[in-house]
Amino acid sequence: MKIWLDGELRDLESARVSVFDHGLTVGDGIFETVKAVHGKPFALTRHLDRLTRSARGLGLPDPDHDEVREACAAVLKANPMPLGRLRITYTGGHGPLGSDRGEHGPTLFAAVGETTRRPDVTAVITVPWTRNERGALTGLKTTSYAENVVALARAHQHGASEALFGNTIGHLCEGTGSNVFVVLDGEIHTPPVASGCLPGITRALAIEWTGARETDLPLDVLDRADEVFLTSTLRDVQAVHRVDDQELDGAPGPVTAKAMRIFDERVGQDLDP
Numbered sequence: 001m002k003i004w005l006d007g008e009l010r011d012l013e014s015a016r017v018s019v020f021d022h023g024l025t026v027g028d029g030i031f032e033t034v035k036a037v038h039g040k041p042f043a044l045t046r047h048l049d050r051l052t053r054s055a056r057g058l059g060l061p062d063p064d065h066d067e068v069r070e071a072c073a074a075v076l077k078a079n080p081m082p083l084g085r086l087r088i089t090y091t092g093g094h095g096p097l098g099s100d101r102g103e104h105g106p107t108l109f110a111a112v113g114e115t116t117r118r119p120d121v122t123a124v125i126t127v128p129w130t131r132n133e134r135g136a137l138t139g140l141k142t143t144s145y146a147e148n149v150v151a152l153a154r155a156h157q158h159g160a161s162e163a164l165f166g167n168t169i170g171h172l173c174e175g176t177g178s179n180v181f182v183v184l185d186g187e188i189h190t191p192p193v194a195s196g197c198l199p200g201i202t203r204a205l206a207i208e209w210t211g212a213r214e215t216d217l218p219l220d221v222l223d224r225a226d227e228v229f230l231t232s233t234l235r236d237v238q239a240v241h242r243v244d245d246q247e248l249d250g251a252p253g254p255v256t257a258k259a260m261r262i263f264d265e266r267v268g269q270d271l272d273p
Contacts (some may be wrong), residue, residue, distance in 0.1 A: 035234055042233075123161065179191075189215040237256070
């Protein structure tokens with residue numbers, strides 16, 4: 001395996017980040033996960049734009065898009081695979097053992113790992129913890145991900161692949177690594193960015209391509225939705241057949257199935273929409 005780290009490809013043994021890197025010591029970093037199909041990244045421009053928004057939200061220097069593109073191309077060429085999870089990570093760099101940043105500049109690395117296409121349907125649970133829609137990191141894709149690790153572990157313990165959060169005012173928000181959509185009377189709805197959810201790349205494309213509406217939704221909408229589906233970089237559009245202990249018969253339902261079909265067709269037409 002070859003990994004891009006600070007300007008060059010390295011093998012796995014030599015690709016090492018300092019133990020004083022702020023991304024490790026205090027979670028001061030951002031990242032993007034990009035789907036790569038036969039060595040070609042999907043929606044890379046949108047991912048780079050969000051990487052920059054996240055950097056600005058943390059007060060990091062803007063990442064050099066040309067360098068990031070070079071890094072992505074290099075690791076994809078060096079590690080050929082039919083379907084890959086391309087990970088771009090950008091941190092505050094070498095710093096002190098505290099919240100203050102050092103003066104060494106950011107760390108950039110990119111790596112890719114092989115993955116497989118997700119099942120068409122999955123199960124989810126809701127968790128008692130909340131997303132803070134007014135937090136300093138709200139809407140940013142940061143490496144401060146431990147909350148998601150805890151929630152996802154609980155989901156796995158209950159035979160589910162994802163955990164869904166409400167926010168501090170009891171509205172439906174998002175999953176640990178996905179956005180959530182519900183179908184009510186034939187119409188597709190998803191929580192607005194103001195709910196505290198991450199503005200997902202696949203979420204945005206699904207809204208554009210299906211006409212989904214951004215709607216403030218109470219968390220208990222999951223109890224009465226006709227259909228539920230998730231979107232994310234590696235899930236694309238994925239139907240939900242169970243929420244907690246409630247089965248959604250016939251998943252994927254007709255609206256979700258159409259959304260899945262539209263997404264697959266549009267992705268096949270343009271790898272950088």
